[in-house]
């Protein structure tokens with residue numbers, strides 16, 4: 024379960040959680056989502072110095088909403104992570120924790136902020152490694168801003184919405200970008216698909232990275248391999264509509280040949296012997 028899903032109150036819990044929840048009429052103390060109001064978000068973004076104006080919502084995902092905002096005359100993206108609060112200690116003023124708030128509320132608010140922190144850091148590390156991601160601009164609490172991909176008239180469409188002239192070249196370019204992200208920035212994306220790639224001026228842009236995980240000496244390489252394989256297969260699935268067939272295992276091996284943390288190089292042999300990596 025991703026870091027984001029783990030704290031998503033809309034995600035179904037275990038069978039025991041669901042049973043307990045139904046017995047208590049859905050009030051078992053699980054976090055509830057407080058829908059962010061546009062005016063509140065706009066006020067926060069301006070007060071926090073993240074934008075000079077917020078124009079309109081562009082998309083509302085499970086965990087975050089995306090807004091078109093302005094920094095003076097320049098369009099930028101404002102991503103606002105939803106705040107969840109426990110029903111009994113509901114913090115009424117978003118972004119502020121009441122004096123009387125319990126540890127749990129504070130903990131949950133902290134976790135939401137952690138997701139925004141993670142997304143900002145990942146974007147920054149990818150950007151520094153030369154991956155084509157929206158340039159991160161700033162972050163305060165559960166809000167972050169980044170470069171808007173698009174122009175005055177239109178935002179960049181998702182890859183799945185466009186008809187590509189040269190799909191083979193685009194597929195290669197996407198894997199080149201993902202390889203940069205993996206080999207140089209040391210992340211697996213975790214949700215790469217034709218939804219989370221934008222297409223702008225003949226280039227793919229990788230977006231939506233909060234669930235990405237760092238690949239370092241503490242990683243579980245078996246899990247890294249699974250995530251890489253899933254991302255590669257998701258991208259390949261989209262390109263099947265263009266009649267393109269590629270061997271996902273061969274691509275996976277190109278990634279793994281390019282980078283495995285020094286101390287984990289033998290993870291496949293250890294797996295064969297049935298030994299667990301620490």
Ligand SMILES: Nc1ncnc2c1ncn2[C@@H]1O[C@H](COP(=O)(O)OP(=O)(O)OP(=O)(O)O)[C@@H](O)[C@H]1O
Nearest residue numbers: 082084085087089100157170171172178179230231
């Ligand atoms: N930097 C950007 N420039 C232009 N459009 C963007 C940008 N970032 C996000 N968008 C638009 O907003 C949509 C949602 O963004 P993103 O995937 O980051 O948010 P999300 O809430 O995690 O989405 P979901 O849960 O639906 O995957 C994108 O598919 C894209 O259309």
Ligand SMILES: [Mg+2]
Nearest residue numbers: 084218219231
């Ligand atoms: Mg998305």
